[in-house]
Amino acid sequence: GESVGLHLPTLSVQEGDNSIINCAYSNSASDYFIWYKQESGKGPQFIIDIRSNMDKRQGQRVTVLLNKTVKHLSLQIAATQPGDSAVYFCAENTDDYKLSFGAGTTVTVRA
Amino acid sequence: DAGVTQSPTHLIKTRGQQVTLRCSPISGHKSVSWYQQVLGQGPQFIFQYYEKEERGRGNFPDRFSARQFPNYSSELNVNALLLGDSALYLCASSLGLAGVISYEQYFGPGTRLTVT
Numbered sequence: 001g002e003s004v005g006l007h008l009p010t011l012s013v014q015e016g017d018n019s020i021i022n023c024a025y026s027n028s029a030s031d032y033f034i035w036y037k038q039e040s041g042k043g044p045q046f047i048i049d050i051r052s053n054m055d056k057r058q059g060q061r062v063t064v065l066l067n068k069t070v071k072h073l074s075l076q077i078a079a080t081q082p083g084d085s086a087v088y089f090c091a092e093n094t095d096d097y098k099l100s101f102g103a104g105t106t107v108t109v110r111a
Numbered sequence: 112d113a114g115v116t117q118s119p120t121h122l123i124k125t126r127g128q129q130v131t132l133r134c135s136p137i138s139g140h141k142s143v144s145w146y147q148q149v150l151g152q153g154p155q156f157i158f159q160y161y162e163k164e165e166r167g168r169g170n171f172p173d174r175f176s177a178r179q180f181p182n183y184s185s186e187l188n189v190n191a192l193l194l195g196d197s198a199l200y201l202c203a204s205s206l207g208l209a210g211v212i213s214y215e216q217y218f219g220p221g222t223r224l225t226v227t
Contacts, residue, residue: 032214034215036218041220042220043115043201043218043219043220044154044218045218046216046217046218049215089153089154091153093214095167097144097159097161097166097167098156098169099154099156099216100156101146101154101155102153103151103152103153104152104153
């Protein structure tokens with residue numbers, strides 16, 4: 001079964017505000033995590049990744065935080081834009097060859 | 112640079128039929144993975160191939176099979192289709208460096224399979 005899950009299935013955010021998407025994982029042996037964005041009718045798009053030896057990693061308008069103590073991962077999106085509306089998945093590396101995905105959080109940006 | 116490409120885009124099949132889906136990885140990538148994504152859920156791992164060998168298999172019945180060719184492209188075959196096989200089938204490629212194949216997987220647009 002899946003070892004990665006998301007706290008909330010949906011998130012509504014005002015344009016320009018910051019978004020925080022949360023994810024809990026159960027496999028303490030996981031050493032690599034990825035956030036993907038999936039727009040309707042498309043495949044998942046790589047956003048940002050983080051290895052287990054890091055607590056924080058920043059990209060363009062996005063930050064991923066990893067708390068291994070409580071097995072929690074979050075994605076922060078700064079100044080959310082309408083184009084950020086999508087389903088966001090966190091995924092973890094459970095073996096050397098596969099990723100395990102959670103069910104996803106649907107983010108809707110209000111104008 | 113071209114990303115991961117998949118064909119066909121959409122496919123409609125009848126129960127009991129067989130289907131073949133195709134994937135071309137990003138140039139230089141040697142690993143291809145297949146995932147099934149049912150509507151409203153996250154992708155579920157089916158297979159991974161690296162250097163033409165199967166390196167991992169998910170919890171799917173033997174009706175599902177795959178292979179990887181010398182040019183690193185891949186095919187996923189599903190026999191005796193069931194209604195429950197209706198899903199988006201995603202292919203992902205990665206470099207496969209340092210023996211850790213799943214890192215930095217890049218997905219294609221998927222093939223939407225509908226079984227009636």
